[in-house]
Ligand SMILES: Nc1ncnc2c1ncn2[C@@H]1O[C@H](COP(=O)(O)OP(=O)(O)OP(=O)(O)O)[C@@H](O)[C@H]1O
């Protein structure tokens with residue numbers, strides 16, 4: 001509906017999704033993501049080398065030239081800790097929104113920061129703790145820390161909260177694929193009711209429900225991937241439904257639905273198809289991917305001990 | 319001595335740093351300072367973006383686009399007047415203050431001419447600071463200034479801007495939960511903007527319980543007063559109805575003297591609701607048998623109001639939350655199509671001679687504080703220490 005009282009404005013107002021910080025500041029193509037990670041890594045590596053040299057100058061203790069970790073080593077290392085976030089959520093019985101928000105904070109933080117300067121073991125709990133506040137599932141800091149392995153002191157936790165917040169640009173709102181996915185479920189149901197004869201409904205609804213349950217698992221897997229950066233939540237939701245439909249013998253019906261819903265805008269449909277296929281492939285790949293082995297993470301950890309930035313070490317003379 | 323200059327947080331931002339000048343106000347949650355945003359030299363920004371392949375150029379463009387329609391008032395040298403809201407450290411034992419996070423979270427997403435603009439956020443030591451556009455007047459001040467008269471067109475203009483801001487919040491699934499004249503801020507050019515989002519929250523999930531201890535008492539809806547824990551946009555619409563009435567009366571419409579007395583005050587003004595007025599009322603947690611008050615036609619009290627204004631106001635003050643209009647419905651009400659046309663913001667009444675501010679000061683403490691009551695905690699509906707801190711005096 002057009003607002004009858006609106007004055008004629010010279011430029012069209014932005015679409016709702018264009019206003020959210022997730023779209024404005026956290027949306028990148030796959031290529032941009034890689035460039036950004038490389039850039040962040042190289043800059044940090046330069047800082048590490050400089051700081052190590054300065055420390056040597058001060059202490060006169062000779063140290064080997066640091067061998068810095070690469071951006072893809074960091075990515076693996078972080079993925080290992082993302083599993084830990086999920087484990088804590090199960091243990092503390094946080095819902096999927098807290099989990100997905102904590103994961104998004106963690107990914108956003110390490111998109112622009114490195115593990116050579118910020119320890120992911122500390123930041124993963126900080127992500128979780130802030131996520132509980134943001135998603136209205138707040139528990140007291142004391143209770144939280146009791147349940148966390150090797151927890152930092154409360155004072156340190158507060159500093160970490162500020163540091164994390166700065167790293168995510170104080171943008172706490174994260175949109176997840178869960179609501180859009182649910183919206184599509186209802187819409188497909190309506191579509192079936194209006195296009196199929198009544199006797200067929202029961203059977204189709206059952207198939208759809210099974211498909212939806214699978215799609216929910218995919219959506220949860222999607223929060224572990226770069227889809228968080230590359231696609232909009234509604235595309236992820238629908239892509240998950242498509243991936244599930246392929247597995248659960250519902251593809252024909254879903255294709256009909258897509259064609260009928262988007263037939264008026266053919267070029268949009270083409271673009272949407274490309275996005276949905278990309279999402280579907282990514283969530284299927286994620287669900288068959290083995291978790292990062294402990295040994296692999298341990299290897300990065302070992303390498304990391306030789307390239308931590310001494311400026312970030314409270315014990316360093318710097 | 320604290321520094322007076324703070325670097326900007328957002329890389330793509332047009333501002334290089336912020337300068338703090340002097341304290342201009344203090345609330346329960348925060349101390350507010352005036353200051354200036356100092357722009358990043360254009361060449362510098364251009365230089366930084368020249369070789370970028372990480373998408374930062376797009377970010378700048380996207381940020382620009384959302385400010386379409388939002389007037390930026392800058393000094394000739396490009397500086398912009400700002401307010402720095404420094405959140406007080408809340409329950410320190412639980413880390414960063416939850417309502418500060420909530421306010422920042424919501425304002426980061428809401429970009430609209432009738433919502434206060436959040437320019438940036440930064441922290442200094444363990445203090446969170448929000449950089450806001452500077453708005454030095456509010457509707458309460460104007461209402462209290464008895465030297466200025468309001469025309470029907472002025473009231474329509476304020477209602478229009480309020481409802482547009484509210485519609486924008488609701489379209490983004492955000493409830494303000496603390497609408498009152500004091501939180502409707504006014505810019506130099508007369509634009510009205512919703513401010514103080516410390517109580518706001520998103521209401522995406524209808525299954526999650528919310529506290530009913532929200533909204534300053536005089537503007538709190540009957541379902542909240544009866545302890546409802548699942549409620550929606552209608553609580554904001556009730557508050558807008560109360561503000562509408564207050565603009566016509568120039569005094570608060572239903573000023574209850576206690577949380578318990580508030581319902582009585584409402585019933586006395588609007589009549590005790592019947593089962594037909596509000597089916598489902600009986601199932602609310604704090605429902606009990608009430609004293610019966612007759613329904614008085616509002617016309618008797620609002621003698622100068624036009625029939626269309628009364629009709630809209632009455633609809634927003636319906637007992638059954640489901641019967642109240644949405645902000646969108648309200649904006650489509652014939653009140654806004656009929657004569658008189660709303661006054662253009664630049665021509666709206668001002669706080670002439672600062673008489674409104676003086677009246678507020680003369681009353682000693684903020685008189686609305688008496689009406690504030692305590693604020694609750696969403697997770698369990700039990701007051702936390704924070705809510706008690708909110709209770710004041
Ligand atoms: N954007 C602004 N521009 C100028 N002054 C402002 C601005 N925001 C707030 N103020 C001033 O600071 C005071 C306190 O601000 P605010 O109401 O946001 O804080 P609060 O702690 O949330 O208060 P409350 O106790 O009313 O909930 C206001 O009454 C006003 O005088």
Ligand SMILES: [Mg+2]
Nearest residue numbers: 345500501514
């Ligand atoms: Mg206030």
